[in-house]
Amino acid sequence: MIDPAVGAMLAGAFALLFVSAALDKLRSLQGFAEVFRAYRLLPDGVARLSWLVPALELTVGVGLLARRSRAGAGAAGAALLVAYAAAIAINLQRGRRDLACGCGGPHARRPIAAWMAWRNLLLAGLLAPMLLPWIVRPMAAADAVTIGAGTAVAALLYMSLDRLLAQVTPRTAPLRGSR
Amino acid sequence: MTALAVSNVVLWILVLLLSVVVLALVRQLGVLHERIAPAGALMLNRGPAVGEPAPILEVADLEGHAHRVGAARADGRSTLLLFVSPTCPVCKSLLPAVKSSGKDERAWMDVILASDGDTFEQRQFVRSQGLDGIPYVVSAALGLAYQVGRLPFAALLDEHGILRARGLVNSREHLESLFEAKRLGVASLQEYFSGAL
Numbered sequence A: 001m002i003d004p005a006v007g008a009m010l011a012g013a014f015a016l017l018f019v020s021a022a023l024d025k026l027r028s029l030q031g032f033a034e035v036f037r038a039y040r041l042l043p044d045g046v047a048r049l050s051w052l053v054p055a056l057e058l059t060v061g062v063g064l065l066a067r068r069s070r071a072g073a074g075a076a077g078a079a080l081l082v083a084y085a086a087a088i089a090i091n092l093q094r095g096r097r098d099l100a101c102g103c104g105g106p107h108a109r110r111p112i113a114a115w116m117a118w119r120n121l122l123l124a125g126l127l128a129p130m131l132l133p134w135i136v137r138p139m140a141a142a143d144a145v146t147i148g149a150g151t152a153v154a155a156l157l158y159m160s161l162d163r164l165l166a167q168v169t170p171r172t173a174p175l176r177g178s179r
Numbered sequence B: 001m002t003a004l005a006v007s008n009v010v011l012w013i014l015v016l017l018l019s020v021v022v023l024a025l026v027r028q029l030g031v032l033h034e035r036i037a038p039a040g041a042l043m044l045n046r047g048p049a050v051g052e053p054a055p056i057l058e059v060a061d062l063e064g065h066a067h068r069v070g071a072a073r074a075d076g077r078s079t080l081l082l083f084v085s086p087t088c089p090v091c092k093s094l095l096p097a098v099k100s101s102g103k104d105e106r107a108w109m110d111v112i113l114a115s116d117g118d119t120f121e122q123r124q125f126v127r128s129q130g131l132d133g134i135p136y137v138v139s140a141a142l143g144l145a146y147q148v149g150r151l152p153f154a155a156l157l158d159e160h161g162i163l164r165a166r167g168l169v170n171s172r173e174h175l176e177s178l179f180e181a182k183r184l185g186v187a188s189l190q191e192y193f194s195g196a197l
Helices: A004-027 A029-038 A052-063 A070-093 A114-126 A139-176 B004-037 B089-104 B121-130 B142-147 B172-184 B189-196
Strands: B057-060 B066-069 B080-082 B108-116 B135-137 B154-159 B163-168
Touching: A004 A029, A004 A052, A004 A070, A004 A114, A004 A139, A004 B142, A052 A070, A070 A114, A139 B004, B057 B142, B066 B154, B080 B089, B080 B142, B089 B172, B121 B135, B154 B172, B163 B172
Parallel strands: B080 B108, B108 B135
Antiparallel strands: B057 B066, B080 B154, B154 B163
């Protein structure tokens, strides 16, 4: 049992995450198909179905917002995140450190990294509360503030961390140990 | 209870603002890193190649001590060979950086200054710039061996006499780029950044 304010905040934040990820991929389906093929995990014939990934993300994102579909969407979202983590980990094992991750829009060419796999596992873990039923209690106006502001802060902090880990840290790491 | 509710709302607003500021700062950090990547020493495509043994030359400094520049060193120290001239104004402005770098890096590296031309003028230059204590070699052969065309030019040799980095150095940043290039195992910082981006 979790508090509805906390549950709604989590659901809102993950809905934002999945919908924005789906929109990034839908903006350039062709580009995403190339990235999908480049991961070299599924035969090329299956890569033609790569549009299913953003479709699934969109479904999960919207599904998290409705009470009935929340548990199912949470489980599917967690499975998706674990699958991404596995795809990144397998390609890192293959030594392909220059593979574009396919995240962050069609113009962002970021190489995959270990922290992305760990991040995805952590996010999948955070989706677990979506499977729990919510406590029934009357909602007050303060709850709206908690849910709205909490979701926005979570999204902003996620974007900051993402930038920091993807853009800033890789550039400073080699320069740090100079003396 | 109302006081708590008000304080809660105010806190949320402040946390939101703070998150926006953090995101803006992180974005600026990313932009800054792109803009001010360190500049490396300019490489000219002539002279001995980086990664190959440097030419071994027997030279004597103004004090009369003999140096085997380019030979492998038993004490495991590297050598920074810096070509300067009394007539080169940039060299004069670089010399304080050379002195302090030589001090900072003295654990693993010796500095040798090299020049060419009239010995009297060179001695005056050494005196006026306070270069006592740094070996100062006057040798045309050294400059020819490294094909030095423009000054100030630096070459970093490792303990085996292998040329690790070289280039035109106009500032402390350029000078230190040679140490970084050796440490990172690349021929120049330019090569490192073109590989990293």
